[in-house]
Amino acid sequence: MSPNHADIDPYTPEMGYYECVQCGARETSTSRLHRCRSCDGSMHNISVPRE
Numbered sequence: 001m002s003p004n005h006a007d008i009d010p011y012t013p014e015m016g017y018y019e020c021v022q023c024g025a026r027e028t029s030t031s032r033l034h035r036c037r038s039c040d041g042s043m044h045n046i047s048v049p050r051e
C-alpha cells in the first residue's frame with residue numbers, strides 16, 4: 001500500500017481521530033475506522049471534544 005493523501009484538506013470538519021486500543025497508534029480518517037492498520041486492533045474514536 002502507498003497512501004496518497006495529497007488532496008485531503010487537514011481542516012476537513014468531518015475528519016475523525018482514532019486511536020488503537022491495542023497499540024495506541026493514531027489515525028485520522030474522514031470515514032469510520034474499525035481496524036488498526038498496524039496491528040488490526042479495534043479503533044476508538046477520540047475526536048469527541050473533551051470540555
Ligand SMILES: [Zn+2]
Nearest residue numbers: 020023036039
Ligand atoms: Zn494497533
